[in-house]
Amino acid sequence: MKTLYQLFLAFNSTWLIAVVFLVKEKYKFNFLNEFPTYYSWVIFVLIPIILTAFSFLIAMRLPKDRLQSSSVKEIELANNNFLPTYLGYFFVSLGVNDVPTLVVVFMMIYVFTFLSQTLYFNPIFLLFGYHFYFIKTSGSVKIFLITRRQLKTPGENGFEKLRRINNYTFIEL
Template structure:
């Protein structure tokens, strides 16, 4: 289950490249009525939002874990660290000229995102109120945490309802 969830998270994290390309190229669903272009764009954007929401439900099946108050040494907000990466993705998708190039570029980015398995940053999680943090533990291990909490002081935060995505990435539901 954990392996499939990692594949799913990597897909959700990179799918916006395809969305930007489809909107740029004015792709549309034929079955929609006279405003099909705009409805298609809404649907293109809705798909990754729905898939991201689904990822929270699937995460409930991941292995449980916890992190005690006294084991958190440092907290660093990571929300803004990924903005350059996603801006790069958007500029790449705007520069892609055809669908075959999109498939190759998406596949390469997807494979590298999956194989890195250190971070599963999905900007759509921000829409659901989640934040991304780097947490340094008392064992001097830096983990990536996805949570709705606003973290400030290390000693004030314990995490009892974590789900382990991999050895360095956790989500709190």
């Protein structure tokens, strides 16, 4: 289940590249030919949002874990750390001129995202009220935490309902 979820998270994290390309190229669904093009664009944007919502249901099946408040030594907000990466993705997708090139670029980024298996930053999580944090533990291990809570002070909060995505990435549902 963990590997399936990791594949799914990597896909959700990189799919916005295709959305930007499809909107740029003014693609539209055939069944919406009678409607303005932006109807298709709305669906293109809704697809990753719906898939991200679905990822929360899948996450319920991941292994449970916890982190004691006494073992949290540092908290660093990571929401903004990934903005340059996503801006790069968007600029790449704007520079792609055809579908075969998009497929190759998407697959390369997808594979690298999956194989890195350290962070699964998906900007759509922000729409669902989640935040991203780097947490340094008392054992000097730096983990990536996805949670709805606003964290400020180390040792103030324990995490009893974590789900382990991999050894360094957790989501609190």
